[in-house]
Amino acid sequence: MSKKESAWTRFAAWVNGEHEPAESRLFSMGMGPRKERRPEITLPKREEKQRLHGFLSWYPVASAVIGVILVGILLATVLAMPSFGQVENPTNNEVPAHYLQHTREETGASNAVAGMILNYRGFDTFGESCVLFLAVSCVFILLLRDENNTSQKDLEQAQRREQRRKRRQDVILQEAARLLSPFILLFGAYMLLGGHHSPGGGFSGGAVLGGALILYASAFGQDAIRRFFNEKVYNTVRVIGLMLYAVLFGYYIFTGANGLENHIPLDYGGLILPIDIAVGLVVACTMYGFYAMFTRGEL
Amino acid sequence: MRPFVENFPFFSIFLVMVTGILLSVVRSGRLAMRISVAVALIAAVLSAQVLAYTVGGDLSFTYVMGKYAAPLGNEIKAGPLQAILALTFCVGMAISLLGGSRDLERDVLPRKQNLYFVMSNLTLASLLALTYTNDLFTGYVFIEISTIAACALVMARDTGPNMIATIRYLFLSLMGSGLFLIGVAILYSVTGHLLMPQIHDEFRLLAATGQYALPLTVSVGLITVGLGVKSAMFPFHLWLPDAHGSATTASSAILSGLVLKGYIVLMLTLMVRVFTLELVLKTRINDVLLVAGVLGMVMGSVRAIQQTHIKRMLAYSSVAQIGYIFMGFGLGTEVGVVASCLHILVHACSKPMLFCCAGKLGDAAGHHKNLKNLRGSAYRSPLAGVGFTVGALSMIGIPLLGGFTSKLYFASASLHTSDRTAVILLVLAVSTVLNALYYVPAVLAIWSPGSEEKLAGLPPMEPDWGFRVSTLVSIAAIFALGILYDPAINIIEAGIRLM
Numbered sequence: 001m002s003k004k005e006s007a008w009t010r011f012a013a014w015v016n017g018e019h020e021p022a023e024s025r026l027f028s029m030g031m032g033p034r035k036e037r038r039p040e041i042t043l044p045k046r047e048e049k050q051r052l053h054g055f056l057s058w059y060p061v062a063s064a065v066i067g068v069i070l071v072g073i074l075l076a077t078v079l080a081m082p083s084f085g086q087v088e089n090p091t092n093n094e095v096p097a098h099y100l101q102h103t104r105e106e107t108g109a110s111n112a113v114a115g116m117i118l119n120y121r122g123f124d125t126f127g128e129s130c131v132l133f134l135a136v137s138c139v140f141i142l143l144l145r146d147e148n149n150t151s152q153k154d155l156e157q158a159q160r161r162e163q164r165r166k167r168r169q170d171v172i173l174q175e176a177a178r179l180l181s182p183f184i185l186l187f188g189a190y191m192l193l194g195g196h197h198s199p200g201g202g203f204s205g206g207a208v209l210g211g212a213l214i215l216y217a218s219a220f221g222q223d224a225i226r227r228f229f230n231e232k233v234y235n236t237v238r239v240i241g242l243m244l245y246a247v248l249f250g251y252y253i254f255t256g257a258n259g260l261e262n263h264i265p266l267d268y269g270g271l272i273l274p275i276d277i278a279v280g281l282v283v284a285c286t287m288y289g290f291y292a293m294f295t296r297g298e299l
Numbered sequence: 300m301r302p303f304v305e306n307f308p309f310f311s312i313f314l315v316m317v318t319g320i321l322l323s324v325v326r327s328g329r330l331a332m333r334i335s336v337a338v339a340l341i342a343a344v345l346s347a348q349v350l351a352y353t354v355g356g357d358l359s360f361t362y363v364m365g366k367y368a369a370p371l372g373n374e375i376k377a378g379p380l381q382a383i384l385a386l387t388f389c390v391g392m393a394i395s396l397l398g399g400s401r402d403l404e405r406d407v408l409p410r411k412q413n414l415y416f417v418m419s420n421l422t423l424a425s426l427l428a429l430t431y432t433n434d435l436f437t438g439y440v441f442i443e444i445s446t447i448a449a450c451a452l453v454m455a456r457d458t459g460p461n462m463i464a465t466i467r468y469l470f471l472s473l474m475g476s477g478l479f480l481i482g483v484a485i486l487y488s489v490t491g492h493l494l495m496p497q498i499h500d501e502f503r504l505l506a507a508t509g510q511y512a513l514p515l516t517v518s519v520g521l522i523t524v525g526l527g528v529k530s531a532m533f534p535f536h537l538w539l540p541d542a543h544g545s546a547t548t549a550s551s552a553i554l555s556g557l558v559l560k561g562y563i564v565l566m567l568t569l570m571v572r573v574f575t576l577e578l579v580l581k582t583r584i585n586d587v588l589l590v591a592g593v594l595g596m597v598m599g600s601v602r603a604i605q606q607t608h609i610k611r612m613l614a615y616s617s618v619a620q621i622g623y624i625f626m627g628f629g630l631g632t633e634v635g636v637v638a639s640c641l642h643i644l645v646h647a648c649s650k651p652m653l654f655c656c657a658g659k660l661g662d663a664a665g666h667h668k669n670l671k672n673l674r675g676s677a678y679r680s681p682l683a684g685v686g687f688t689v690g691a692l693s694m695i696g697i698p699l700l701g702g703f704t705s706k707l708y709f710a711s712a713s714l715h716t717s718d719r720t721a722v723i724l725l726v727l728a729v730s731t732v733l734n735a736l737y738y739v740p741a742v743l744a745i746w747s748p749g750s751e752e753k754l755a756g757l758p759p760m761e762p763d764w765g766f767r768v769s770t771l772v773s774i775a776a777i778f779a780l781g782i783l784y785d786p787a788i789n790i791i792e793a794g795i796r797l798m
Contacts (some may be wrong), residue, residue: 039797041342045503047301070557073517075518076517077485077513077514077518078515079511079519080511080513081488081489081511081514082487082489082511089485089488089491090488090489090490090491090501091488091491092491093491093492094370095370095371095492098371098489099371106366106367113487118373119365119366119372120365120367120371120373121365121366121372121373121436122364122365122372122373122438122552123365123372123373123437124434124436124440126316127437127440127441127443128442128443129427130316130320130421131440131443131444131447133320133323134417134418134421134447134448134451135419137323137418137451138418138447138450138451138454139413139416140411140414141411141414141415141451141454141455142454143453144410144411146408146410146411179417235323235324236324238323239320239321239324241325242320243317243320243321246313246316246317246320249365250313252365252366253309253363253364253365254306254309255366256363256366257300257301257305257306257363257364257365257366258300258301258306259300259364260300262366289658
């Protein structure tokens with residue numbers, strides 16, 4: 001077969017759609033007639049292997065070079081930047097001064113940080129709370145146990161693990177948990193409720209609450225905690241938390257932007273206190289959700 | 300008391316976010332899907348009203364997100380450009396969900412379908428917020444949201460290759476976020492502000508005095524590269540083909556058509572509103588963008604030619620199309636930016652449809668995605684075939700279709716630069732030929748008669764009204780952008796002017 005003929009037949013085949021485009025190879029040769037039987041599965045695998053091989057050969061060198069260059073650039077930048085904590089720094093302008101002076105009368109919080117993140121820049125913090133909510137939802141998508149992704153063997157294994165745990169209960173852990181959990185919960189609640197005039201607030205208080213739940217669950221098992229904190233309660237709590245934030249702050253934005261009077265009293269922390277509680281609920285649920293998903297794959 | 304319509308950007312962001320949150324307690328996947336589509340359409344109507352208001356009054360407005368105005372609190376800003384982008388994103392989301400609904404029901408486990416729509420809604424909310432934001436840190440927060448949500452959209456289809464693709468996407472995406480955050484931190488420490496107008500004033504002052512020149516340049520560079528990594532700028536595109544190629548149809552459509560654009564729009568806002576084009580020209584970041592864009596246009600197409608998997612081919616085509624957008628930015632002129640914006644609209648209209656049609660054609664050929672096996676599939680699902688053909692021809696740049704208009708504008712924008720006209724015209728021509736080299740065989744393959752015995756055994760196609768509506772709407776949008784492009788151009792020009 002002459003070369004011209006083969007080019008022609010190949011072209012005709014291409015027009016008829018009998019060749020897939022990669023077979024009319026523009027950039028490599030000699031792969032024509034060999035066809036994979038199950039191209040959809042085998043082809044990516046082979047490509048993957050080749051790519052991985054190529055990748056591993058240059059990866060260490062390239063990453064070191066890029067890392068060194070980036071470090072050099074950033075170090076040079078840091079040296080040229082204003083030094084930390086000086087009075088004449090650009091960051092030390094009218095904005096922090098305003099926060100420090102007026103937070104109390106404008107937001108009702110004496111903790112300027114709480115006033116700043118939950119009132120002046122509350123929209124950002126709403127976004128951050130949604131990030132936590134999303135993160136735990138992602139872990140649900142990934143790990144939530146389902147009849148479609150769990151084999152009988154997995155279930156039996158989980159049951160065996162549970163039984164083993166019941167047989168050999170850890171007395172020290174249980175007694176400590178029994179003693180400590182109420183105090184940790186109390187401390188978490190205190191941090192939530194006092195966030196507007198002392199260090200603390202939704203994020204740290206919620207983390208403490210979540211920690212108490214995790215301690216309790218790891219000492220007494222998932223069944224014990226499921227008596228008062230099952231999937232339904234869990235979903236309700238975290239959705240109520242975020243909705244509380246959304247509704248309160250949405251109202252605040254709407255009235256603020258339209259120049260209307262908002263009827264939020266500034267005593268007891270004004271908007272900050274309920275939003276701190278809302279954020280705390282979300283954070284606690286996020287912490288506990290991660291623990292439950294990664295240990296057992298169910299709530 | 301401001302006009303009521305000025306509340307609509309805020310309403311649309313909050314509406315979509317709150318819907319996303321509430322959907323996590325909706326049990327039925329189908330119900331969640333209907334609610335999501337309805338909410339996306341409501342947000343589209345709200346955005347259309349904002350568009351009519353801002354274009355009618357030739358104005359843009361800032362909206363305080365709280366009681367205390369900038370520089371103390373968060374702000375959003377809406378003008379014609381933001382409104383038309385928001386409208387496109389909302390409609391694109393509805394189209395992607397409708398067009399991919401059948402595949403979604405099959406690919407995502409029933410118990411997790413509502414979580415999928417949580418992700419899709421929060422993706423839309425983050426896109427809207429990235430479009431409207433007037434605050435750099437709000438931008439970062441919503442970048443985080445869209446990163447996480449987009450990864451979840453990829454991994455919703457629970458298969459091994461998908462997990463690998465998700466991990467790769469997550470790592471590169473987080474690196475992009477990290478670079479962006481470092482850039483924002485540097486910018487904040489030398490300007491002392493996070494709100495865009497205030498940063499702009501300080502930036503201009505510093506550029507005039509020459510103080511902090513190195514940190515400013517580095518921060519502009521880091522922000523650009525960070526957003527570039529996340530939007531698959533050429534050398535950083537490696538995550539894209541896997542993530543977009545293996546995900547379920549709706550996810551591919553959303554990621555390729557919309558999510559990439561969110562970061563690009565933020566970059567555009569920063570370049571025009573904060574750094575201003577003339578100062579960007581001085582830092583020479585735009586040259587980097589130009590080179591990356593041109594390389595992406597060529598290399599994306601070359602890699603697309605080598606693909607046999609139709610969705611991977613479309614994914615590489617996205618790399619090429621993103622290259623066009625960055626090339627427009629790289630010109631550093633207003634006309635270049637206008638052409639890029641038009642291309643964002645065109646690509647956001649055609650890519651979701653191409654992915655949905657590819658998914659449908661794959662169904663018609665018995666769940667094959669390989670081009671060879673797709674032969675004859677267009678006869679079993681004619682609308683998908685027509686949609687794919689129209690989308691492909693638009694991507695190639697055939698007159699009367701949207702892709703032609705944007706390429707025409709890129710070409711005319713290149714005439715405004717002194718020394719680069721020849722290179723850009725040449726690359727445009729080469730890349731058009733390359734586009735044709737992979738889209739034409741794909742179109743020929745789906746329309747050439749397939750083997751009877753292979754297709755005979757397949758069950759008949761069920762009617763899929765969601766898919767039909769979404770494809771028809773997209774085709775109409777592509778023709779509208781190709782024939783009646785004047786209004787779109789006017790809106791974009793006004794939007795850039797009123798940025």
